[in-house]
Amino acid sequence: SQQGEEDPQALSIQEGENATMNCSYKTSINNLQWYRQNSGRGLVHLILIRSNEREKHSGRLRVTLDTSKKSSSLLITASRAADTASYFCATDAKSNTGKLIFGQGTTLQVKP
């Protein structure tokens, strides 16, 4: 069964706007990660947030984690056409360390 559920499934925005996507999960985690997948390519790691962290930044990416609500969000600021991709959250559950469980992903389209 899927540990991570993502919302929305698809998102379409204009270049320059911010994009927010959300991930919910079910069990206690060691960390939560976000990955990007461009069409026809493998997944690329974006950012990892540990269970004792609440917010993390990397360039134009901001990730938050609320362990009480078992949810995370990924914010991409000032989006670019090159950000068009699918974004996946993945959780490393405490009960199953090292084996990531991926959500179904959010497909982001950034229009020039």
Added chain:
Amino acid sequence: DAGITQSPRHKVTETGTPVTLRCHQTENHRYMYWYRQDPGHGLRLIHYSYGVKDTDKGEVSDGYSVSRSKTEDFLLTLESATSSQTSVYFCAISDSSQETQYFGPGTRLLVL
């Protein structure tokens, strides 16, 4: 793609035939994983390896076997391919921290 190659990149085969996919890494990472990606299911773990000759099952292991005789190679075998195994297969690696995973470019398999 972080020193990970997959072969073949595309394969068409017939139901009932054996198929072997290869993942090769040049990073000397301990952990290797095989996932399949299907619409509506995200990525699901098939098998993983935590060292040479050390492997274990993932979420969707039925119909698949793996072998790891060298650190750099992880083979996924479909003993008798079925149409339900039509998918995109990704290999991933991680170091001893088991945190970030690095993905290969994927293999598109079509079973007719």
